[in-house]
Amino acid sequence: MKHIFYHGTSSLFLRSIHKYGLGGINPNKEWKLLELLxxxxxxxxxxxxxxxEYAKIRDSTKAMAFQEQLSVEKGIYEGTHNFNHKNIYLSYGEIRAVVYAxxxxxxxxxxxxxxxxxxxxKKARVGIDIPMRLDSIGIERIEKQHFFPLLIGIDNIDSSSLLTEYGESADKYFSIISELRNTLDYYSFWEKMQRYNFQSLSPISVSKLTFYKVLYTGYIGSSNFTWDTVKL
Known part of the structure; x- marks a missing residue:
């Protein structure tokens, strides 16, 4: 793989992306996912x-539901997390996209x-009656299905069609990335790159996309996590 930008998702969205391009449909709007959350x-x-179990995800769930930022002070996810799902996000390099997928x-x-x-x-035996207007995706049906992690490589993206994940000019990140590439060794450089996400301002056509199935073992953040990809 020799792409610059990557997007992580799952095979659930493969057919839709082939039909409409990456970002051609925003499921948070089309399927009312944000309202359902x-x-x-x-x-x-x-x-x-x-x-x-709920206590562990309570803060991040609130941040997702109301599209806020969340600061995590320790652990493998330490840092500021931007829960804004307006646009499609692209990572610089594949590792962050693989982790997301x-x-x-x-x-x-x-x-x-x-x-x-x-x-x-359901485990707590709480009765749930989701209004039909919020359940266009069919949660009960989807929940029983299994999907594989999907990595998408993206080529030929102009910086004018990108923003940083915080809504600033993408050139700001590119300037930093260029400087880091010239000063850091290979492994240190790619470790730093995990901090740089971009927003795509418009849908990306299928002709610019390459699809990979992610194969992995172990758990994210552990020494036994390994992964590979197979081109689809």
Missing amino acids: VYLYEISESRLQGNK VNNEYGSEILTRIITLYRLL
Whole structure:
């Protein structure tokens, strides 16, 4: 693989991306995923107080539901996390995109969290009656299916069609990246690159995309995590 930008998702979205391009459809709007997350978050706040599993994801769930930033002070996810899902995000280099794809079984951070909440509520025997207008994706059906992590390589993206993940000019990141490339060794450089995400301002046509199935063993953040890709 010799692409510059990558996007991590799952095979759930493969057919849609082939048809509409990457970012041609925003599932958070088209499938009302953001509204559904808010709905389940509010139920969880009422019915899962004291639940240890929910407590671990409570802050990040709130940040996702209301599209906020969240600061994590320790652990493998230490740093500021930007939960803004307006545009498609691209990573510089494949590692961050692979981690995203592996961490989000359903290819979308919001959809994966929706299903996590759905399962926690069901496990706690909380009755859930999702309004039909919020369940166009069919959560009960999707939750029972399995999808593989999908890595997408993207070529020929002009900087004018990109912003940083915080909405600034992409040239700001490119300037920093160029400086780091000239001053750091290979491994240190790519470790730093995990901090740089970009937003694509417009859909990306299929002709610029290459698809890979991600094969992995172990767990993210552990020494036994290994991965490889197979071109589709």
